Amino acid sequence: MEKNTTNIFGLRAIIEAIESGSSINKVYLQKGLRGTLYYELDKLIKTHKISTSTVPVEKLDRLSKNSNHQGAVAQISPVEFYDLEKIIEQTVDSEKTPIFLVLDQLSDVRNFGAIIRTAECTGVHAIIIQKNGSAPVNAETIKTSAGAAFKMPICKVDHIKDALFLLQASGIKTVAATEKTEDSVYKVDFNQPIAIVMGSEDRGVNPSVLKIVDYKAKLPLLGEIASLNVSVACAVFLYESVRQRTITNI
Structure with a gap:
């Protein structure tokens, strides 16, 4: 490769x-x-x-x-992309509780690289991106990921919504990170098979995607700034899943 x-x-x-x-x-x-x-x-x-x-x-x-x-x-692309259906099937058949990460047209390669790195560190089984409108996997992405891009399966799909329907049909719940909800991330049960959906830097998760996810969740913001960088927000979601799954396995 x-x-x-x-x-x-x-x-x-x-x-x-x-x-x-x-x-x-x-x-x-x-x-x-x-x-x-x-x-x-x-x-x-x-x-x-x-x-x-x-x-x-x-x-x-x-x-x-x-x-x-x-x-x-x-x-x-310097990496190979994986078939989503095969990855889902392999993960569901394994003894591990599936966790996927769906990036809804994230555009910044450095954010993408940072997210890949965090996803690899938190046990994400695969990252799903859309073919059009998404940040590419290029040299800058790989550098920011600290090489995690070579270890993390990445799946390209024609449409994010089709990927979500496939995940849901496979028994995997979907949760979107969005401020357009009153529900906190800390109310989400990450011990079930789940896919976390993160939106783009400028508009967040697409409204059409928000209509079909199983849950919506937001991060509490106590300061005057209205939002977090998407890679930081993604890390919080992923480490909340680690916290819940670690406590369960103690």
């Missing part, structure tokens, strides 16, 4: 990478691209729901180190 994010460039090279099943974080495209190869690539990007960004040619030059990028550079 690679330990550094790899950039590949050139329309044909990116097409072949996608067709071979490589895990693509994002494709950077030059504005105004045309031609047969571009349209073939565009079709693959849409089919596989790969995140894209239109950027100036100068950024493509930097990413490709001034090689002949043909207006396209792709960032390949």
Whole structure:
């Protein structure tokens, strides 16, 4: 498994990478691209729901180190992603009480890395992210995770809501971290199979996701600041689960 994010460039090279099943974080495209190869690539990007960004040619030059990028550079993930259904099945079949972490379009790679590190330390069985709109697993993510990204199973899904429905159908309760509730995190029973849902830095958990979770919980805030950094809030939720499960097992 690679330990550094790899950039590949050139329309044909990116097409072949996608067709071979490589895990693509994002494709950077030059504005105004045309031609047969571009349209073939565009079709693959849409089919596989790969995140894209239109950027100036100068950024493509930097990413490709001034090689002949043909207006396209792709960032390949340095880690392998796991199949969610298989991870759920394996975890449910094990003797451990399942705990999953669902990140609803978290966008900052350093927050992502810090969360991966905490999740690994607290026994989370897998992290679930959405293919589009989520922070990539890149070199910065891995550095911030202190290498935990190579140990923690990460699953990519098309839609967060579909992942939650699958978890619930497998007997796993879902709890969203949100201030839009009167219930405290300390009222949640973390001794049952559970998945914790954390929202994005700017808007929190999507309202459509809040409608389908089993529980909502918030952290008590006693100061004047209205919210915590998402990686800090996530750590509190995860360590409350550790506290409850540790007390139960004493």
